[in-house]
Amino acid sequence: MSENKSETYDVIIIGAGISGINFAYRLQERQPHLTYTILDARDAIGGTWDLFKYPGIRSDSDLYTFGFPWSPWTEKTSIAEGPLIVNYIQESAARFGIDKKIQFGSLVKESKWSSESQRWSLDVDLKSGRSKKVDGKFLLFCTGYYDYKEPLKVEIPGIENFRGTKVHPQFWPQDLDYSDKEMVIIGSGATAITLLPALTAKAKHVTMLQRSPSYLLSQPSEDGLEKLIRRWAPQRWISSMIRFKWLAVPWMLVNFCKYFPTLAKKLFRSATIAQLPKEIAHDPHFKPSYNPFDQRVCFCPNGDFYRALRKGDASVVTGQILDMTADTIKLTDGQELRPDIIVTATGLKIQLAGGMRIFVDGKAFNISEKFMWKNVMLQDLPNAAYVIGYVDASWTLGADATAQLVCRMLAKMQKQGYTVAVPRVDESKKKMKQSQLLNLSSTYVKRANSVLPMAGDLPQWRGRTSYFRDIWQAWFGDISTGLQYIQAPMK
Known part of the structure; x- marks a missing residue:
């Protein structure tokens, strides 16, 4: 059963894990005039840390950088178990009122961009069995990188x-x-x-x-x-x-x-x-x-x-x-x-965007065919950012570098009267060399090459190298080259 009336926001965040909560804070801090909501298919904050329940589950990186820079980790242990991490995320979200913006039990099935209206329209299935529409100007994918419902299939003889x-x-x-x-x-x-x-x-x-x-x-x-x-x-x-x-x-x-x-x-x-x-x-x-x-x-x-x-x-x-x-x-x-x-314990099945279907002006959008601009936006996908972390450092560092760059970009759009930003690979760069987005030789990464976007060999399209470089880029880097900015159509 579907609800007829659409909810409308300036920004829609998909995912209430550590990336989504961090994005929400940065929006409140730097773009407080923008309305936003967080949609999450689960019933609790925490993403990975609320999902996994195996004995001893703990972080595989230190909590001082895995934690939020705006909500410092104060425990005297650098590695923490899952329940402590969940409590930390929940308390951080509640302290800044972010928990009030979350819509739990909201599974995004389709995201559709219209160049005519310059908006995203999301088809959302609710846990109650109903469905609804949620519209927004900008979309933030904080959905992680693996399939919550299916593990990596590995052939184990017998x-x-x-x-x-x-x-x-x-x-x-x-x-x-x-x-x-x-x-x-x-x-x-x-x-x-x-x-x-x-x-x-x-x-x-x-x-x-x-x-x-x-x-x-x-x-x-x-x-x-x-x-x-x-x-x-x-x-x-x-x-x-x-x-x-x-x-x-x-x-x-x-x-x-x-x-x-x-x-x-x-x-x-x-x-x-x-x-x-x-x-x-x-x-x-x-x-x-x-x-x-x-x-x-x-x-x-x-x-x-x-x-x-x-x-x-x-x-x-x-x-x-x-x-x-x-x-x-x-x-x-x-x-x-x-x-x-x-x-x-044979690994995770990589899946992007939570498995949702994405359409741009009625045409299916294939993430694996696209390059990533500054590890933040996907080529030819308007007004949308995707969080990709690091393979040799805390995931949150990449999430926060992404959030800060997006907030800076939103400020530029507002100041200069733009309503749309979309990464483009122009004709002079069509022969850009492709490289792996995640520079790992792990089996689960190799098997995911067919679903992951690509990195390139040009400055705006290279994969992640270090947090120091990325945060510098977020603060001062070029946010014009490789991006097409569009103004609202004349009425």
Whole structure:
């Protein structure tokens, strides 16, 4: 059943996760005269952090930069578990009245742009079973980058034969009893690294079965520099100083690994060997085939992953699965594992715009055929921005750089009388070289090339490189080249 009357706003934000809440704050701060709403298909604030419920779920980057710059993270731990993150997002939104702007249970099925009216019209399905129209001048996609309903499909030989319990972390059963159970986690990414120590609290034994290893660094919940800052710095400076430390140190680490990969691999190796029990060899279990930060580096707070190995509560097996029986995982090297429960931590299925259909003047818009302008707007898509984060830093940094650039662009449009902004690749740039938007060699990223937009080799179309460059661009960079600005038609 459909409601006839449309709701109308200046700006529509899709998604009430960390990106959407941050966008809302920046709009209120810099464009307070604009009306806006946030549409979210779920029933709560938090996005990813409200969706995932597996044991031990936590951030895979520090909260000082993952948190909002306008609502500093004040806990004395850099890595936080999911419930703490959700509470933080909710409290931050409530403090600035952003929670009052959210329409929960509102799934956007279609977004349609009309050049004639210079407006977006959204078809929204409500949880009540009804539907409605929401219209707006500008659209902000804060929908994340993966499918909430379907995980990445990975071929696991013989898994259909296994008669024990099979679980995917994205859909963790809250009533799952794994007490005194033999568990095998298939995967070696951040989710597997998080799950292993958390599961050992109840399980009999937890084995991480990996086809290939990842880099894994321990991270203290509070390091010496942070303690020094908290002890000696003026109270009003503490949050800013710790945040800057977390901006600067990871940036230096990433660039060090980029320019000195051989030395970086040796340092990673030494740090890992120092924490492993004697009975677990570094090779092949902790020897990735790639350089640090070619894929995301995993972090474990206070070395909890290695501690579980040293206590004997967990182990790591590296190998290829040959087949499975009703109760056994058989590997190609002859090893056999006999789990009661298998956890398939095999990655996320990348999906953009929450799976909604997008139309421009009646024609279907294909995101994968387009370049991204400044990692903010999609080629040929008018009055719309899309949040893409970083592969080697906190997602929120990219979200905030995007929000600040968009607010600056909206201010320019208002000042100069423009009503539409749309990225264009002109004839002289038609031969622009294509590159990957997300510079990662991870399997789930490679499989998503058919759905991701493209980056180019020209300044306005390059992929993300660093937060420092992007925030400088947001404040002072060129917001004219590559953009077509249009004024309202004469009446």
